[in-house]
Amino acid sequence: MRAERHGALRAGVVAVVVLLPFGDVAVPGLGMRLIHVAMLVPATLALHLVIVRGARIPTSVVLVGCGLGLVSGIVSGADGVDPSRSVPLVVGSVIATCYALAVVLSRPGAELGVLDLLVLVGGATAASALVSVGRLQAAEAGNVVNGRLTGPFSQPNELGIFCAALLPVALACIVTSSSRRRAALLSVAAASLAVACVLSMSRGAWIGALASFACLAVCEPALRRALLAIGLGAAATCGAALVAPAGVPVLGVVGARIRTLGDPTQNQYDDRPLVWSEAWRQAAEHPWLGVGPGGFRSAATESTSAVAAQPPEHPHNLLLTVLADRGVVGAALGMVIVAGCVLAVRRHVLAPEPGDPAARSVRIRSIAVIAGLAAVAVHGGFDMPLRNPIVSGLVWTLLGLAAVAETVPLARYAAEHHATTNRRKWVPVTC
Template sequence: MTWLLRVLACATVLLAPLEGYLQEVHPHLAKVAPGLLIVSWAVQRVRERRLPAAHPLHAVLAVFAVVLLASAAVHAGDPFTLDYAQRFLPFLVITAVLVDVVVREVPVRAVLAAAVGGAVFAAVGALYSLVFEGAPRATGPLEDPNDLAFFLVAALPLLIALPFRKFLLPVGAVLAAGAAATFSRGGGLALAVAAVWLVARRGVSMRAVGATVGGLAVIGLGAAVFAGPVLDRALAEKKYIAATNVDTRELRWQAAARMLADNPVLGVGPGGFRSSYAAASRNAEIDEQSPVAHNIYLEIGAELGLPGLACFLGAIALAFVSAERALRAGAVRSMLAVQASLIAALVASTFLSEQYYLPIWSLVAVAIAADLRREERERDACVARHQ
């Protein structure tokens, strides 16, 4: 059963950025791996008669689930509530499951490698969509280029935790090129902040950063020489929508803030931002009546109130504290990678609503699992000394 949990855990993380491709085959195919993981994990723990290792995160996730369900119950009449509650709740469950399987069955590096592997496939798809399918901005397996950039920039810092150094440069080049092909400004900012964090924590050297920037410049020059018309079209498309994006996001952030101020306890319900946006924004966007907030913090706050937002931020805080503990206990490169990746994901999510994608949740799970592994090692060492 251990091998099955390993395969399903890695498959869940690897296939997350390929959701669009899977949905083209079958609308529910993307749910198969996480669903099987949850079922297999439950069966294994029942057979072992063993509860998961306790961590404060479990309490936070439990409260989060209660808040989510309470908000959904209060706003059950909203047209989006049931669908979005069903989308959100599994991420809380899969986070708890990933914590437990990474503690007991799956090596941390295997999960990080799976995240990188899935992102590489997504980056290849991104470049293919831009160069061969004529997409104005790279999309590949995801409809929104910004969502795709979110996955790719979150995966890039994880490279420092992986072995096989001679393969990391080409892998990093593919990820960076795929991210650049999305023309996501938020993605670029997220990657820059993560790079600053890694340099400040001495996870990478300035020489490595310089080499990376030089490599990106070479990639950009090559794109300009060999794919000039494609690049010009993409830049024109990005320039056309850039100013509009700034204006519409400001309108949506203001509307989300109003919803939170008016409904601070349980928000407007899961998915309620979409149905409440027209009224909250006073029909500011005539051609878009049910958008997303394009800010994970404001959207969670608007939909689940201050308790929901506090639970989300609490889970993030616990992840950083746990990663730091594991780092100081010896897991330096892997935990620096997790911290930098989480920072990239959180910065990118300032401009996106990414609570319905896996990276933030899986990174939280890995950080907590690494801390629990540390605690188990320390207990074993203490027992050995007493014996």
């Protein structure tokens, strides 16, 4: 009976992963996006297991931070400037938090298959976006690029961070793949993710991807050879882009885009400095609980706001969005999640080198999950794409897997894997 319950949870999580590319589709009559409806199924099953069946919730700092963050969101929304805008976001947070719990409860070792599927689905999403690629044209010295790749997302930065978050996971899955055929398939998906990330022309996603690879290099020696090759290739590409004339297709545009990093204030069309100032103003006026989830736009319409004429939905910065929406309390609880991710990495880094190949695979993949979340956090310094349903579904899946990495003993991972591979020989693909 217990295996059946876990099987239902696994099926629900797999369904969410498969439906990620279509997550932004509206579901008629429900007023919700498809990804939230899909997440609702395993979320409900998880609550049933905990409340009715008495399943034990693993002791996880990541889950504690998510749960307390949900409570702070409810309180901030009830006390905010526009509760009607807060309600949909709070409902989405309830579903997402319970879905992360479902990922944790699904079963030890489940992420060995889920991560492969996640990379393949992500690669297919990137490939579908590449089909619609057009001619890229740089303007305003590279500060503006026309024809940026978007795919199923509402704007290019969302595609960029989706790909950047999956790139370290893809590398880990390739290196630890159980067969060369699977590794080849995962490599094709990783290539699609890398090209789509570049063509999104999202500087924040580029920097986030580099930060995630740096995290992998520091924490996992087994990946350093592969990361060195990737780093040399990236450095050579950047060097060629920087010396290429602006008229050279793709490469010239990439070079112009890279050069803008030296002085981001040159973009006369970038209103983010004003938006950031408005976020600080709202945080100063509502320091503890903020203006409520989604309340930034309503609060920005006040006469004292510098962006009152055209208020944006959010401050285009992850930390400032949390500060404005949920105040210092919400930001502090967000740091709890970060602390949980750090503890998860520390746990695997400081553990004795596992002799079992399956346990080594779990170690590499667990660190890669945290590296993917690091890419999201770094990108959050440049934009706030987490309200896109597809990106949100990916991030909450990674958060659930981060909680798994934080809590489940490596020996149980290995045992679970051996039990589900029908005694096939484990042959990891070397770097």
